Amino acid sequence: MVVHRAEQAPALTAPGGMGLTARCPLASAIAILPEVHSPAAPNEHPRGFPMRFPAEPFRIKVVEPIRRVSREEREKLIREAGLNIFAVPADSIYVDLLTDSGTSAMSDNQWAGLMLGDESYSGSRNYFHFEKTVREIFGFEHVIPTHQGRVAENLLFSTLLKPGDVVPNNIHFDTTRANVEHQQAEAADLVIDEGLDPTSLHPFKGDLDPGKLDRLLTEKKGRVPLVMITVTNNSGGGQPVSIANVRQVREVCRRHGVPLIFDACRFAENCYFIQQRESGYANKSVAEIARELFSHGDGCTMSAKKDGLVNIGGFLALNNAEWVSAITNLLILIEGFPTYGGLAGRDLEAMARGLREVLDEDYLAFRIGQVAHLGEMLDQAGVPIVKPVGGHAVYVDAKRFLPQIPQSQFPGQALVAALYRDYGIRAVEVGSLMFAHRDAHSGEVAYPRLELVRLAVPRRVYTTEHMRYVAESVIELHRQRARLKGLRITWEAPVLRHFTARLEEITDREVGTAR
Numbered sequence: 001m002v003v004h005r006a007e008q009a010p011a012l013t014a015p016g017g018m019g020l021t022a023r024c025p026l027a028s029a030i031a032i033l034p035e036v037h038s039p040a041a042p043n044e045h046p047r048g049f050p051m052r053f054p055a056e057p058f059r060i061k062v063v064e065p066i067r068r069v070s071r072e073e074r075e076k077l078i079r080e081a082g083l084n085i086f087a088v089p090a091d092s093i094y095v096d097l098l099t100d101s102g103t104s105a106m107s108d109n110q111w112a113g114l115m116l117g118d119e120s121y122s123g124s125r126n127y128f129h130f131e132k133t134v135r136e137i138f139g140f141e142h143v144i145p146t147h148q149g150r151v152a153e154n155l156l157f158s159t160l161l162k163p164g165d166v167v168p169n170n171i172h173f174d175t176t177r178a179n180v181e182h183q184q185a186e187a188a189d190l191v192i193d194e195g196l197d198p199t200s201l202h203p204f205k206g207d208l209d210p211g212k213l214d215r216l217l218t219e220k221k222g223r224v225p226l227v228m229i230t231v232t233n234n235s236g237g238g239q240p241v242s243i244a245n246v247r248q249v250r251e252v253c254r255r256h257g258v259p260l261i262f263d264a265c266r267f268a269e270n271c272y273f274i275q276q277r278e279s280g281y282a283n284k285s286v287a288e289i290a291r292e293l294f295s296h297g298d299g300c301t302m303s304a305k306k307d308g309l310v311n312i313g314g315f316l317a318l319n320n321a322e323w324v325s326a327i328t329n330l331l332i333l334i335e336g337f338p339t340y341g342g343l344a345g346r347d348l349e350a351m352a353r354g355l356r357e358v359l360d361e362d363y364l365a366f367r368i369g370q371v372a373h374l375g376e377m378l379d380q381a382g383v384p385i386v387k388p389v390g391g392h393a394v395y396v397d398a399k400r401f402l403p404q405i406p407q408s409q410f411p412g413q414a415l416v417a418a419l420y421r422d423y424g425i426r427a428v429e430v431g432s433l434m435f436a437h438r439d440a441h442s443g444e445v446a447y448p449r450l451e452l453v454r455l456a457v458p459r460r461v462y463t464t465e466h467m468r469y470v471a472e473s474v475i476e477l478h479r480q481r482a483r484l485k486g487l488r489i490t491w492e493a494p495v496l497r498h499f500t501a502r503l504e505e506i507t508d509r510e511v512g513t514a515r
């Protein structure tokens with residue numbers, strides 16, 4: 001008997017009765033059973049196309065050639081780079097999955113908008129278009145443009161935080177955490193426990209634990225000026241947050257009299273997951289869901305380099321006029337006049353157009369499907385990945401991929417270096433090179449719980465064939481994993497070492513003596 005994968009799959013149900021809805025084209029992608037080989041029955045696309053992973057909903061008008069680099073050249077380049085992928089020139093990379101931030105392809109409509117840039121110092125028409133767009137989509141009254149997301153964070157925290165304060169979040173992205181700590185405040189990560197378990201199939205692993213939040217707000221009374229929720233939760237694997245959870249968090253905030261601010265970088269991807277997975281939302285448009293989501297908050301920070309579909313840009317949108325007046329003074333000091341905020345008029349126009357385009361559900365079905373498809377190809381071949389697959393990236397579990405390499409020898413980085421050397425693919429390590437540190441009290445090295453390699457997919461840039469190439473490469477490397485060796489650091493900077501560290505391979509002879 002041929003059994004549909006989704007029928008065999010374990011139920012994906014969250015507390016509170018949320019589960020994957022029948023409409024969900026991703027249900028089978030999330031719950032793959034390796035022994036089932038027959039292709040799954042096609043799902044209904046929202047527009048009625050019978051496709052599990054919809055094809056690209058665009059045609060290609062301009063192409064950017066990719067230079068093919070021989071294996072010998074790649075071997076030389078990665079060795080010269082000290083096995084650090086950040087030091088390899090971008091034009092020597094075949095498929096670049098380093099990040100989804102600022103790497104999107106703009107549409108013809110956005111490029112046309114650039115030509116309509118009004119570069120007046122104040123009162124540019126593009127600002128008014130941008131302001132209207134943000135108000136309509138997000139529903140917040142005051143719109144402050146910035147040149148990227150971290151500036152929005154800096155403006156907000158410089159205005160609201162004082163030393164000793166605490167900011168809760170599901171998981172702070174690293175620039176958010178750094179900007180909180182820059183004010184000598186503390187960043188507290190309160191994601192639900194399932195959000196830290198790479199094997200949990202919870203459909204909303206980005207949810208913030210309302211119980212943990214309530215306890216923290218009680219214990220730190222008077223020291224929490226705002227609560228944040230990051231949608232989707234990038235540092236937890238691009239996992240979505242449900243509206244039910246946002247409502248619960250909002251209620252806890254209301255009881256304690258604390259405002260709720262969203263980090264909205266990947267809001268459209270998050271709202272698409274809500275439409276697909278949360279009961280009660282299957283018949284709402286992503287734009288309607290976004291309006292409802294943000295109606296529970298008091299404002300948002302945004303890096304438009306993600307779901308703004310632009311290469312540079314961001315904003316802060318708020319309802320509180322007092323905060324806005326203090327922030328505007330600072331904005332003029334560090335970014336520019338409030339109607340351009342560190343951007344050209346043309347950038348504001350491209351951002352206004354991108355924010356509308358990203359809500360197109362054919363685009364979102366393709367986008368989320370493309371990432372899910374990459375995850376499914378790897379999962380079916382037995383490559384260990386974090387599941388369910390998130391919105392913008394597939395995370396390979398390097399601990400399970402390379403069990404022969406201990407965390408002290410950077411298995412994630414070994415995998416990243418091999419992926420470039422053997423296949424010209426750039427991924428990024430999110431593991432011991434990025435996060436291991438010496439504990440100030442014990443003097444022992446503390447290793448992160450997860451050792452991951454992130455394959456982040458730029459928006460509208462690569463085709464399904466590129467994804468197939470990536471999948472086949474990772475699968476082949478997995479077959480040959482026994483030949484990969486651990487690494488050691490030969491040079492490192494005192495902070496954020498993963499960007500510039502230099503490493504070398506540990507030889508077979510050394511491995512023999514070390515074990």
Ligand SMILES: Cc1ncc(COP(=O)(O)O)c(C=O)c1O
Nearest residue numbers: 101148149150173175234265303
């Ligand atoms: C969740 C999240 N917040 C904030 C930022 C910072 O945005 P930017 O790089 O535009 O400063 C990022 C960037 O990757 C992010 O993913």
